[in-house]
Amino acid sequence: MRNIITKSDFQSIPRQRISLEERHKAGMQEKYCCGFKIMVYPGVFGTSYDSELMAKSVQISKSENFLEIGCGTGIVSLIIGKKAKSGVGVDINVRAVVNSKHNARIFNTKNVVFYKSDVFSKVKGKYDVIIxxxxxxxxxxxxxxxxxxxxxxxKMKNRFFNGVGKFLKPNGRIYFGWANFGDIDVDLPFILAAKNGFRLVKVFTKTHPKLRFKLFVFEFKRI
Ligand SMILES: C[S@@+](CC[C@H](N)C(=O)[O-])C[C@H]1O[C@@H](n2cnc3c(N)ncnc32)[C@H](O)[C@@H]1O
Incomplete structure (x- = not known):
């Protein structure tokens, strides 16, 4: 599964440093993501092209449930929740959990719940789709x-792939977001997936319109 991604020249750390400084200071903001108006709380990931690619890539039916690890503003869970039977979104950052609950009220969503969890630490149940x-x-x-x-x-990504099998139904699907930044190990998801008994079944991709690196969503299933 390795070598399907070529690294870009984009170095993520300098730009993330600037964004984090802004996210630490910013107040409450209104934003559009995937055509929906949402609130972004101080200290929460403000959604981006990767959130949109994920929301568009996940395939789910009305009879299926899902779990999202690292829900941020809740936007992906709230969009997927419209197509699914029910869902759970968790995040280690309590601000993200409160933010997701606020956006759930804006969406009038009743079938998705949000709570704090460090990866799977507080998660229960089995899911058709894990995002x-x-x-x-x-x-x-x-x-x-x-x-x-x-x-x-x-560590978070290692813990995700080590633990996901326990919460995924036998025929379940994983949707994992990724990018070809020049300063990350671009093969990491494939190494962790293979080590834990998962195979790549589909790749969704989009080039960042300004920064020209590629964004990916990988769909994995059990080997
Ligand atoms: C790139 S953001 C994605 C947010 C949202 N899913 C989206 O696409 O807009 C990554 C999210 O993972 C969360 N996160 C990081 N480490 C985590 C952990 N150990 N357990 C749960 N969530 C975690 C962060 O707080 C953040 O909200």
């Missing part, structure tokens, strides 16, 4: 806000 648009970059984090971009020692 994760993780922090892509391996970097130290001084607080939970930094974790929107930075994953110390790539």
């Amino acid at each position: 994760c648009n993780p922090p892509y970059t391996k970097h130290t984090a001084k607080d939970d806000i930094d974790r929107m971009f930075w994953d110390p020692q790539d």
Whole structure:
């Protein structure tokens, strides 16, 4: 499964540093994502092209349930929730959980619940679809806000692939967000997926219109 991604020249850390400074200081903001008006709370990932690619890529039916690890503003869970039977969105950042609940009220969504969890630590049940648009970059984090971009020692992504099998139904699907930044190990999702018994079945991709790196959503199933 390796070598399907070529690295771009884009170095993520300098730009993420600037964004994080802004996210630490910013007040409550209104934003459009996928055509929906949402609120973005201070200290929460403000949604981007990767959120939109994920919301468009996930395939789910009215009889299926889903779990999203790292829900941010809740936008992906709320859009997928319209097509699904029910869903759960979790995040390590309590601001993201409160933000997602606020957006659920704007969407008038009743079939998706949000709560705080460090990856799967508080999750129960089995799911047809498990979604994760993780922090892509391996970097130290001084607080939970930094974790929107930075994953110390790539631990969150390792824990996601080590644990996902326990919560995925036998024929379930994983949708995992990724990018070809020049300063990350672009093969990491394939290594972790293979190590934990998953195979790649589909790739969704989009080029960032301004920064020219590629965004991906990988669909994985059990081998
Ligand atoms: C790139 S953002 C994606 C947010 C949202 N899914 C979207 O696409 O707009 C990554 C999210 O993962 C969350 N996160 C990071 N580490 C986590 C962990 N250990 N457990 C749960 N969520 C985590 C962050 O707080 C952040 O909200």
